Amino acid sequence: MSLLFASTKLARARQLKRQTCRIFKFDTVIDIQWTEFADKADALCDVLPSTFSFWHINQMCEYLQSRILKAANATLPSSTVGNNYTPKVPKDLEILTQHYRFLNRLMHSIRLLRKYPSSYSAAHEHKWSTHLIRLQNILQLYKKVFTFVPTLPFSLSSCRQDNFKSLLDDLSNISKSLRGFHLLQEKDFQDSSIRAHLDDRNNNFETDLSSFIESALSRTRRRITLDCVFIDHSTHPQLLTDPKDIDDAVVNHFQNFVPIKSTPPVSVDTLPDRWSSAYQPMDDVSSSIYDSLMNPPTLDE
Template identity: 60%
Template sequence: MFVSFGGVVDTHLHPKQMHYLAKRPSNYTVFSSPLDTSQHVRSSGGISLFIKNPLASHVHTYTSHSSRLLSVDLYFKGNVKLRVFIVYIRPTSDQALHDVTIDLLIQALSDAKRFGFHHVVCGDFNMHLDQFYHIFFNQPQMASKRVHRLFNFLLSHGYVDFTPVNFSDSLGTYHRTGITSRIDYVWSCSLFKSYLLTAVIHDVCDTSFSDHNPIVTYYDRSLLFSSIKLAHARQLKRRSQRIFLFDSVTPLQWDEFSTHVDQLCNMLPSTFASWHVNRMCEYLHANIIAGVNATLPARTIGNDHTPKLPKDLETLLQHYHFLNRVLHSIRLLRKYLHTFSSSHDRKWLLHLVRLNNIFSLYKSSFPIIPLLPSILSSCQPDNFNNLFRILSQVSKSLRGLHLLKEKEFQDFSIQTYVENRDLNFDTDISFFINSALSRSHRRIVLDHIFIDHPITPRLLMDPKDISDAVVNHFQSAVFIKSTPPLHISELPDRWRSEYLPIDTVSPDIYSSLSSPPSLEEWLFTVSSMPNGKAPGPSMITYEMLKHLGPATNSLLLLLI
């Protein structure tokens, strides 16, 4: 399991004792709160947060608010600030400590929100959220009472407890003497909602290690690492990204890629199948990207360019620029023949693949497909004159094709713009006038919101508070049962008829859809996918999937 942050609560251990025990996981740094020596040993608290070392290097400061509340601040380049809270709230049997910790936590969360931190709070709350949901949605006056103030604060301010998928028989995090309940939570602020993936409760009842089951919540790390990449680019006064040159990849390089990734994905299928789906994805993604970086050619380009040309024209322009770079290198070799070395032969092998692809792609533009030497050193006897002449003619042909395609695109754009203007004059005169006068788009902006709460009415002026209130309104405008129907028969009559199977449709048509795909079906599907498509956040393209080896494909099939 890849855990970046891990919290333990109610340890009754001094920070020195915890630091000594924390030496066992050598790749983590621990931050601990001091014990409250003024209290009874059962109330002394003691909480610790373990952070993996690559992330621990970003820790700016940590604050022990009490022996039961700890926060750690991590600063990342790109003005991204993360604050992680870990809390232990005493049961109501110790009402004074219970109330003090809740008030302290609410104040700390308010400060984190005010200072613009992405923040998460996790720990043992010793309270039952499932019992509060009904009160929050149906009895707002009761929900605002002091006894419910923590859950009311969290839900009213857009915090999310991501209901986890459970590996045990019940959705409980606490078990003792046959009683199972859910009192441990991981709450994420509204800024973190879009980065939540899933959560899992792990069953540790058989280990006798604790009477609590740990919760693991998974987040998309792009919030942290994409901001680091962009900030690093800004620091270097550039914005760039790395792209792979699939046009220049030789069959031998694809074979090396397949072999390299298969060597990295050496996990037994039975072990791989037992993992959580997030761990499967991380394992395959890391190894495929590592194999690409190790074997395939790539280059760095600017990522702040907004394409204004169609894909085929932009591709033609890229090929034309590449050909001119090759032509320039040949021109330099003609002028300084003594600079030729074996490295030129190695580079020529890569260039030759892409040049042949260009000849094949634009063969209708050439009277005769040029023949290029397989080894650059064979052109030395004539001082590279023949090769220079061939590439010069190809460059002129591509330049003429580019000018023609560019003129066609300009004419098409002008004609399309005129037709749209004419159409808007007939169908949308308002849009036509705005376009003709170059008016900018206007929109309604909520600059203040009044919440007419029966007990605590509020006027919101802060843009973040207004945004959270709008989101919260539309999320809670329609009551959602905390226990959704488990069977179609439990639905209201209005909806039951809509979801009942249609009598004229045989249920057997879905039998093949529910069966897992075979390896042959998966390989056929991938092979039919088009090349040259932009990858998603994973940066894994169809070309990479098509050239995976048998070992990696067998693991990928388990994930599918």
């Protein structure tokens, strides 16, 4: 799987001078597709083990990577994205989050029933019949996560004997297991997102240095989007509406409107009064304090 991830990195797309790259939608792959992928990869690896063992390690890796990528292209769902693509929350993680929140809300309602048993009514039974179906689906969907699958009651009335204690314990165990699994899935997604942002930053270092500096300094970029620009020319006034013409006019304006003086002032006295007074030597500070500024430090210092 690591070879498959490596084959889809943005660095590879840049190396081949492509503006797009292919990503595989692992969150939508079903069991049959994984089986087809494994069978296809096995069929493509047609080199005898005796021959394969004599190859250099680099040749082995390149051979396996090419066969895995061919098998993935033939069997796994994928899509083409730009080099600035940032992954969204996977569908599986989103569904898992919804199930975990549902469990917390359900446990809260059961705790209220436990605290106020007189509030029990037929409406609770109707809601429980709906919740029970979803709970059974959760237990079936994440059966590999649970070390023990509890038997849930068909009716809430049977739980009133111990004031819903057993039901709360079962729901709490389910919630804890889902919570642990959710943390692992979330950590995997965070790692993949970090890798995507790092690849994006590396790409900016080569193609867009200003964006790289902004991301490295964690600055938020602010910009004003102009939908039109009027050029007040004495003989040929223009109203620009094309985005490219607007960008060119704005760049030209800020490059030429204010002339840049590259000649530094000769002395403080040549500065305007506003600045010359600020840079004049202070009367209460002796100018001799700078005499030893460039001396090497002494042993006592």
